[in-house]
Amino acid sequence: MSATPNSLFRHYLDSLIQQGTTRASLTDEARNVLRTWYVAARQGGRPAASASASPKPPPLQTSAPAPAEMPEPPELLPQSGEPAFSITLPEGTMEDKLQYLRHLAQNWKPARELNSLRDTMVFATGNPHTKLMLIGEAPGYYEEVQQEPFVGRAGEKLNQILRAMGLSRDMVYISNIVKFRPALPNQRTNNRAPTPEEIEACLPIIMHEIRVIQPKMIIALGGTAAVGLLGEQGSVSSMRGRFHNLNGIPVRVTYHPSYLLRSDSPREKRKVWEDMLAVMERLDMPISEKQRGYFLPRE
Structure with a gap:
């Protein structure tokens, strides 16, 4: 041609x-x-x-x-979650391609040139041969220390959600849009959300991760991740409760696990759990009556 x-x-x-x-x-x-x-x-x-x-x-x-x-x-410009430029992936297995993206992310010039991100790269964890991919915004203190996304208290809360679904971390693929912890002056354990500029710089990496994994479902954890992936403006409360589309992949937006640590009421837990039930139904996962009743008000 x-x-x-x-x-x-x-x-x-x-x-x-x-x-x-x-x-x-x-x-x-x-x-x-x-x-x-x-x-x-x-x-x-x-x-x-x-x-x-x-x-x-x-x-x-x-x-x-x-x-x-x-x-x-x-x-x-990014359209519906598309990166502004494409990356040419090498031939080979899924693992080969992810290793290439990991190396590319470590030295990703658009992110490094911002001078607003820290140096330790946190890529992803879990099983790339999965139907379900979970995506957050950026690593925090504990993620940077362990070089793994979603650890610490928020990570444990996510583990609890997965266990309630009948899953574990090694059965799903967990990643972040931004691969470096956003920096702050005199930073210790305090964290901040990535800026739109930081998300835009890192978006090509996560979009090509998605293309390699080819999940049947994506869960966007938190508003920053949802806006970055979908290119839509809105709060989690306005975006959750339905499926969005990212290049043919259904995306469910729900609250970040850290939100449940700050607002640990059964009502808020039920909102997240309803999102998880919708994901399970869409993926044809078995759901027991006990699972359907989690966090419902007692009569």
Whole structure:
């Protein structure tokens, strides 16, 4: 198959991201071509012949920033959880690809250049050959110490939720969008949520993790993770209670386990548990009457 301007441009972007480049200035000509492609893609058609006559990708200027901050064309921004640029995964097994992503995350230039994240990388844990993937926002103090996501008190609360579902940590895959603990001045055990800039910088890694794992279901733990993955603005209370779609994968939004540590009422526990019941039903997991009755008010 002959190369098209679109495929050439995508190949060029792939080469840039492999070099750690995440920002590029666009000429007016490039913007016009990209907008034409975007409109055609949204309409399900192909660009007009006049817009794709040249076999060359639209020119980019990567050596110097644009004189003024200009909004990038829509297709270069994350759409419904898509990273702005793709990563070329190697051939091989699922484990080979995850190892590649782990190494890439450790030295991920877009995240490192922010100078707002700490140095210890925390990647993921659990079974990659699973139907269920759980995704949080970023590691905290205990995760950084043990280099594993969701440990400490929040991790134990998550373990309890999984056990109530009839699962364990080694039966699911657990990860975070941001792979480094967000930094604070004079930081000890205190943590903070990642910023939108930190999430945007790290989003390509987690999106390619999802593509490697190919889960049947994703649980987004907390509002920051939900907004980062889905590209929607809203609170957990407004986003939970239904399934969202991420590139064909159903996503259930629920409260972060740390929320249950701060609000340990049966009513709030029931909200999380109703989300878990919905996940179990969607995955055709067995559910006992005892499980269905967890955290319901006593008559």
